Amino acid sequence: MYFTSLKLRHFRNYVSLDLAPAQGTTVLYGANGSGKTNLLEAMHLLSIGRSHRTAVDREMIEQGESVAFVRGETRRLDGKHELEVRLYPLQKPQKRVLLYGKPAQRISDMMGHATTVMFGPEDLRIVRDGPAARRRFMDMQLSQIRPSYVQALKRYLSVLESRNALLRTRRCDAPADLDAQLDAWDEQLAGAAVYVVEHRRWFLTELAQNAADQYAAIAEDPQETFELRYTGPLATVDTPYRQMLSALKRSRAEDKQRMYTHYGPHRDDLAMLLCGKELRAFGSQGQLRTAVLSMKLGEIRLIENEMGEKPTLLLDDVFSELDLKRRTALLKTAYGVQTFLTCTDKADAAGTHADAFFRVQTDDAGKAFLQEG
Ligand SMILES: Nc1ncnc2c1ncn2[C@@H]1O[C@H](COP(=O)(O)OP(=O)(O)OP(=O)(O)O)[C@@H](O)[C@H]1O
Ligand SMILES: [Mg+2]
Known part of the structure; x- marks a missing residue:
C-alpha cells in the first residue's frame, strides 16, 4: 500500500500542507526542529x-488553533482508500475519524486503510524501558495487523478498570456483596484476557521468527542469535481462562488490600535475548540497534505475509546512524516499499535511490513548508 495524497491543516507547525507523495522513496531533510518528524507523525496518526x-x-x-486535521488517500490492492483524523482540543470527543468523508463508528474502524512501520530513535526504548514500552509496541503493531485486537484490548482494559474501581472503594463504603461482584468481574476479566493473550501469542511467534532471520542476516557474528519471547502470566498456559480465573481468586485478598488487580496480561512483557542472555543487560549499543532494526524489518515481512501487501515505512533520523551493512539490509527489505526518510543533511540519504527530495523549512513564524529539490 502507499499514500497518494496527504493534507495537513493546523497540525503541529504545519498551517497547511498538500502533498502528493511518490510511490517510492521520499527524503525529507532540514534543520533540527523544522517539522520532519511532524510529517511522519501525521502519517502514523492516519495508520492507527x-x-x-x-x-x-x-x-x-497547532498552538492557538481549535481544530486540526490530517487527511490521507492511500492505494491498496483493493483500490483507493480515504481517511481523515480530526483533533479538537476542547470538544468531546477530542478525536474523530472520517472514512470516505463519513464519520466512523469507532476509532478501530480506521485500521487497515493505511499501514505504516515507523522506525525512529525512540524505538530503542522498546529494549531499554520497562515492560509498558514493550506492551505499547505490541499493541500498536497488532492493532494495525488485526483490527479485532483493538476491540479485544479495549474490552479487557475496561473490565480491568471496573474491577480496580471496585477494589478502590473504601472499606467502609464497600458493598455488602463485594465478593459476589468481584466473582462476576473475575469471569469477565478472564474471558476478555483470553482474546488479548491469543492475539499476542500469535503476533510474537510470527515476529520472533522474522526478526531472528533478519538479525542473522545483518549481525557481525553469524553465530549470534536474537530471540524474542512473549512472557507474562498467561503467555504459555494451555487453558488461559481457567488459569486466570483461579489466579484472580488466589490473589483476591492481596488485590483488596492493595486496591489493584495484580494478575493478568496488563503485566505482560517481551523477553529479548541475545545468545540466550538478556539483551538489555548484556547487549552492546550496536547489538541493541541491530535487534531493534531486525524487529522493524521483521514487522515489514509480517505485514506483507499477513495483509498481502507492504506497509509504508517511516524512517525518522535512523538511516544516517546505520553502517553500510545495515543500510543495505534495510534497503533490501524496503525494496518496493513506499518510504519516507528524514535526515538533517541531504547527503545523509545517499544510496537510497530516492524519487523525491524535499527540504523542510520554517518561515519567520516557525511554520513549516516544503521546498522540492
Ligand atoms: N502543537 C504545535 N504547534 C506548533 N508548533 C509545534 C507544535 N508541536 C511542535 N511544534 C513545533 O514543531 C517543531 C518540531 O518539529 P519536528 O519534531 O518535526 O522537528 P524535526 O524536523 O523532526 O527536528 P529534528 O531534526 O530535531 O528531529 C518545533 O519547532 C516545535 O516547536
Ligand atoms: Mg525529528
Whole structure:
C-alpha cells in the first residue's frame, strides 16, 4: 500500500500542507526542529489513530488553533482508500475519524486503510524501558495487523478498570456483596484476557521468527542469535481462562488490600535475548540497534505475509546512524516499499535511490513548508 495524497491543516507547525507523495522513496531533510518528524507523525496518526510520540492528542494541534486535521488517500490492492483524523482540543470527543468523508463508528474502524512501520530513535526504548514500552509496541503493531485486537484490548482494559474501581472503594463504603461482584468481574476479566493473550501469542511467534532471520542476516557474528519471547502470566498456559480465573481468586485478598488487580496480561512483557542472555543487560549499543532494526524489518515481512501487501515505512533520523551493512539490509527489505526518510543533511540519504527530495523549512513564524529539490 502507499499514500497518494496527504493534507495537513493546523497540525503541529504545519498551517497547511498538500502533498502528493511518490510511490517510492521520499527524503525529507532540514534543520533540527523544522517539522520532519511532524510529517511522519501525521502519517502514523492516519495508520492507527495515535501519535508515535505522545499520548496527548491535543499536543498535535497547532498552538492557538481549535481544530486540526490530517487527511490521507492511500492505494491498496483493493483500490483507493480515504481517511481523515480530526483533533479538537476542547470538544468531546477530542478525536474523530472520517472514512470516505463519513464519520466512523469507532476509532478501530480506521485500521487497515493505511499501514505504516515507523522506525525512529525512540524505538530503542522498546529494549531499554520497562515492560509498558514493550506492551505499547505490541499493541500498536497488532492493532494495525488485526483490527479485532483493538476491540479485544479495549474490552479487557475496561473490565480491568471496573474491577480496580471496585477494589478502590473504601472499606467502609464497600458493598455488602463485594465478593459476589468481584466473582462476576473475575469471569469477565478472564474471558476478555483470553482474546488479548491469543492475539499476542500469535503476533510474537510470527515476529520472533522474522526478526531472528533478519538479525542473522545483518549481525557481525553469524553465530549470534536474537530471540524474542512473549512472557507474562498467561503467555504459555494451555487453558488461559481457567488459569486466570483461579489466579484472580488466589490473589483476591492481596488485590483488596492493595486496591489493584495484580494478575493478568496488563503485566505482560517481551523477553529479548541475545545468545540466550538478556539483551538489555548484556547487549552492546550496536547489538541493541541491530535487534531493534531486525524487529522493524521483521514487522515489514509480517505485514506483507499477513495483509498481502507492504506497509509504508517511516524512517525518522535512523538511516544516517546505520553502517553500510545495515543500510543495505534495510534497503533490501524496503525494496518496493513506499518510504519516507528524514535526515538533517541531504547527503545523509545517499544510496537510497530516492524519487523525491524535499527540504523542510520554517518561515519567520516557525511554520513549516516544503521546498522540492
Ligand atoms: N502543537 C504545535 N504547534 C506548533 N508548533 C509545534 C507544535 N508541536 C511542535 N511544534 C513545533 O514543531 C517543531 C518540531 O518539529 P519536528 O519534531 O518535526 O522537528 P524535526 O524536523 O523532526 O527536528 P529534528 O531534526 O530535531 O528531529 C518545533 O519547532 C516545535 O516547536
Ligand atoms: Mg525529528
